[in-house]
Structures are given as structure tokens and as C-alpha cells.
Amino acid sequence: MIKHSSICKSVLSQLKLTPSSRVLFHQSSQVYDEKKADAKILKSPEELTKESHLESKPIDFSNYAPVRPGKRKTLLSDSKYESKNYQLPRWKEAFGELIIKTFNLDMDKVRSGPVAGSYYYGLCKNVALQYEGEELSRSAKFFYEDLRLPRTFSQWFQITVLHEWILFVRMRAMPFKYGRNYQQKLVDRTFSDIETRLFDEMNVTSGRIVDQYLKDFNTQLRGAVFAYDEGFYTDDATLASALWRNLFGGRKNIDMVHLEAVVRYVRSQLYVLSRMSDRDFAVGAFKFVSPDESVERLTAEQEASLKEKTIKKYEAMDSDPNILPSDRSQLSYKN
Template sequence: MACRSCRRQLVLLTRQANAIAEIHTAAAAATTLRYPSLPIVNPRCRRTDQRRSFASTSRQSGVRESIARFFQMSAEPYRVVQATEEIYKTCAREASYTIPDKDRKAGTIHKTDEGEDIGEGKTMWHEDFQLPPTFSTWSQVTMLHMYLVFARLRNLDRDAARSWQQQLIDHFFFDAEERMDLTHGIGSRGLRQRYLKDLFVQWRGVIAAYDEGVVKGDPVLAAAVWRNVFKAREDVDVRALATVVSWMRLCLKMLDQIPDESLYYQAQAVFKWRAKNELTLVDKATRELEGHLVQEPPPIEKVAV
């Protein structure tokens, strides 16, 4: 019985193998149509033999080009798998958390009001934005980062964008199921599948909500972040909302500036700029606004009657 990690890699490689088989069939068909079999000619005829030699050389060159193009197309899916895995790991690290083994064995895991396990997390999202180290926080923050990458992938060709997006989704849901099993002890596969279906519905809602916010403006985007990441808490710090929105806009801009051929190794570098760094910009604007509001109005000049 293979482990979950091996099964996950097997599913990914099987999917890519099917894609490569289709590419191989298309390349072979294209080569056959472009370079059909040459008729047998009389070797005693010098002129005909020269034509055959030229045609043979041209055919060999074309075959070499087709083979090189085929291997380039065959390697592309594997590059996508590797690139999306690195991007996903960066997204998943941002709000990572753990549950101590001693608490799990003793059954002393703290719970939220909704009954969710509370672990230990020391990331920026836990300390600076006061989010609990739970599975829902991890999933929402991870999906927030994934959405930013998804928005950039829409600029690719249709097939390439679908391949990138599907691989990114696969990495996320494989990892989510593994966390349910190993971190939270949900051994029932049927129960995990039910939770994964709910998570997929949340993911589709996240895409729609953030798309609407990006198009309609910062207030709508802040409301989407408030509902998803901060769970519509009434005591949320508006500075945190403004900071996350400012950071999202900046990341979208930086991702848009990356050329398509550089996404393989530069996309995850965008997230090195932490969201909390935008607090300085938010506080500066707030201070300027407060200074403008408390500024005394100019004296009214008396007009002689």
C-alpha cells in the first residue's frame, strides 16, 4: 500500500503522462503529414539521385526539428508540476501551524467557539493580524495567496493557464487532506472527502469574491477579505484590512510585471514582501488624514460694512 505522498505523485505523473501521449501523437501526425514517404528512384540516374539526397537531408532536418519540439513540449508538463509545487509551498507556509503531539494524545487541544482545533503558529498572520492558528485560517490565507497567482495565470494561453491552475489546485487539496489526517486525526476518508467538498465550495467563492473586489474597488475587496480571512469578526482591526488590501494590490502589480517565461522561478519571490510591511503606508495615510481633520480652520476675515 503506497503512502499518500506517493499516491499524490502518481496521480500527477499519470495526468502528465496522458498529456505527453497526446502531444506525441500530434507530433507524429504532424511529421507524417509534413514529410511523407519518398518514392523509390533509380540510383543510376544522377539527377534523380541528387534530388533524393536533397530531399533526404531536408527531411532529416525537419525530423530533428520535430523531435526537438516534441521533447520541449514533453518536458513542459513536468516543469509546470515542479514550478506549481514550489509556488504552492510558498503559499502554504504563510499561515502554517502545528498541533503538539502531547495535546493530541492527551486530548487537551483547545477549541474555538465553532469547535475547531487551535494549534501553535508564529507566523505574521497569527501574531500581527491576530488570526488563530487553525485549519480554516491556514486554508483561507493559502487560498488568498493562490488567488493572486491565479489572477496572473489568466494572462497565459488558455491551455497553459488551465494546466498551471489545475496543478496548483491539486497541490492544495492533496495537502489539505493530508493535514486533516495527520494533524487533526481525521482517519475517515469519507469524512475527509466531505470536508474537501466544502473547501472546494469555499475556494470557488473566494475567487468570485476577490474578483469582484479587484474590479469594483478597495472597499469591496476589503469586505471580501473581512468575510473570508477574518470570518466577518466585528472586532477586526480596520488597519489590518487596509494593510491586506494594499498588499494584494502590490502583489498583483508585481506578478503582472513578471514575463510569462519567468513565472517558473520568479512567481513565489513576490511573496517575500510581507503584508505587514504595508502597515507603514497605511499608518502614514491615517496620520495625514487625522492631521487634516484636526487642523483648525482659517480665521474669518471681517468685512467692513
């Protein structure tokens, strides 16, 4: 179960989110001066797409293939047991704490299932999830309407993979034995969910066809991760090329403004993740920045203040003699 207490708040809770404006990192008592004369206001990815004057359309724009809402499969993270506000009955919680203490379970490994395999997968899946006859979410509108991507199951998978890769980057920065576990749980949950959706939501009745789809999606995932990694470690031009080939399907009528907006969107997510400690990220204290919000870099003073607050928070938590076994962690909060 994911623990969401006042101790485990996301770095994003320390951000000032301004719709269609920008995201400013700040500390609770020291907010960046928005009226500063020399402050450069970056447009959000969504705002950037409005600058497009090219009437580009995806090749198969009319080929809608959303799943049927009547056969929707709920996420594991939709369960009340995975809800941030859910509280186990006291006897169940006490029994669980006893098991953890008796067998000295490594909670940093145990958390990978509910955090990566449920909560983080839910974040990635829901970004562009769409159903026939239902209104699109704000993030889904960015991809399907602003970027004019086709509303197909395959396109949803590509958008989901992009967000999973963003999380992979942060997971690989964790200690190897934990980061690898988080990645594996996320991938396992992805393909388990896709298999279920193909059968129950897309009405695919042949196991052989589903297996072929899964193999194809696995190939796409590996190729996308490799391409995005290359872009991440080189420059924005290489990253844009990877996004064009995967997210936009290598279309010839791609709008460069749209491509720039996605690069900005990706870099914003990566920057927020880079400011998070292993401890915060591992307990599920992250959510993607909305496309209608932009991210500005912290000043050196703000970074130092944020780091100091994080250290104090976890030092107080770890020194508490009443800390529950399930809240213990060996992961760093100083990085």
C-alpha cells in the same frame, strides 16, 4: 524539475528589500533615490497594523488547533529533487534531455507540475503554516499575531487560498492553455495535500469525514476566488469586503486598520506579479513580498529599463545554440 539558473532570476531579485521599510524596484546600475525629497514612503502592511488602537480579538482566539509536529508531512517542494540548488546526476539529466528532445515535449506544459503544483503551492502553504509548540514564521506572525486571526486549520486554509488566488490572477494572464494548466496543478496539489494532512496530522480517521471537509474546502475556495475577483476588477472597498467575509470570517469586531493592511498587502503582491513576464513567472521566479516590506511603483524609465534587460536576457538565451531542450519556452518575455 525546476531549473534555477542565472538566466531565470525573479523580478524580486531586482528589488531592494528593506525590513520594516519599503521595497523599491530598481535596475542593477540605477537605484531609485531613497533620499528624494518628494518621495512618498508607504508603510508596510505590518507597520500599518501597529496603528491599530482597537483591542479586537477573534471569536475563537483561544481555540488553537495547530497540527502536531511529530506527524508532519513534508512538501513535495521540500524534496531535494525540487530544491533550487539540486543538480541531477549527469546521466539522469542527459537522459531527461534526450526524452524531451525525442518526443518534442512542450516544456511550458511540463513545468506546470513542479512549478505550480510544488513550488508555488509551497509558497502559499508556508505563508501561515503553524505547528503546536513551534515558533511562527515572520509571515505567520503577521496573520496570527498582528491581524489576530485564530490559529486554526480552517484559518490556515483561508490564508492559503488568498495567496493561491493572487497567483491565479497572474496565471489567467498567461496564454489560456498554459494558464489553465498551472491553475489546475496548483488546485490538485492543494487538495491532495489537505487530504493527507487531515489523515496524518489532524488525526481524522474517517474517510467520510475527510470527504466532507474536502467538499467544504472546495466550496470555500470557489466562493473566495469569485469574491476576490470581484474586488480585483472593481475597487479596494469591494476587495476589502471580500477579505472581511472570507479571511476574517465576517466578524463584527473587525479592526479597519487591519483590513486596510491586508488590502495593501494583496495589492502589493499583484503589482509585483504584473511587472513579471510570462516566462519569468512560468519558471517559478516569484516569491511573495514579506508583510514587513512595502512596494513602490516603478517610474516609466525604470519600467522601460527593466523590460529591456528582460528582453536581452531571453534573446541571448534563446539564440544560444547550446541551450538545453528543457530550457526552451514559447512563452513571452516582452509582456
